[in-house]
Amino acid sequence: MPNTTVPAAAEGVPTEAIIEKRISELVNEISELLDQYPRADFVTIAGRSTKQRPLFGAKVDGGAVWDIPPSAISGILSVQDLLSETADIARLVNMALDSIIIDEEVKAIIAGMYAIEKRIGLAMDGLEKAKYLARA
Structure with a gap:
């Protein structure tokens, strides 16, 4: 999976469009990885500042089940x-x-x-x- 870099804005701070494009690229990578991880159908990711770990989930009987430690x-x-x-x-x-x-x-x-x-x-x-x- 290629880890492409998104060009930075002229002032050095990425714009919202650049951030959204990079997130989209990472989502595609994560989707490919989830296809290889049989325990999860989806994952939720929070911003680093929340200090929450990613939560993996699976769909069972039409509902969502979150990762159980x-x-x-x-x-x-x-x-x-x-x-x-x-x-x-x-x-x-x-x-x-x-x-x-x-x-x-x-x-x-x-x-x-x-x-x-x-x-x-x-x-x-x-x-x-x-x-x-x-x-x-």
């Missing part, structure tokens, strides 16, 4: 492990409850345990979607 992905995976362990514990408690004589109190505990399992399942589904969106 590896530490966040690691956190998602840790939470998924904990939820999986919790689901296993809930199943063990349910098996123990199933072996006792069932009265109204035990039925209430069983209903509560099933509700906990259902919510754990929903949380796991949410984490799966987050992993997909993060392309982990």
Whole structure:
């Protein structure tokens, strides 16, 4: 990719037209690079004075998803492990409850345990979607 230089204005300060032309050239270069970077469909770039890093994004299900740092992905995976362990514990408690004589109190505990399992399942589904969106 050629890195062309834009001629400076006579007084040494580039005009808006020169700046816009150079930005357009850089956008074309960045577009070519994005085609080679499978994790991103687009990038937003802020002025250097904002001290913001470029944000990469991808289009998923018609919406935009911004770049997720590896530490966040690691956190998602840790939470998924904990939820999986919790689901296993809930199943063990349910098996123990199933072996006792069932009265109204035990039925209430069983209903509560099933509700906990259902919510754990929903949380796991949410984490799966987050992993997909993060392309982990």
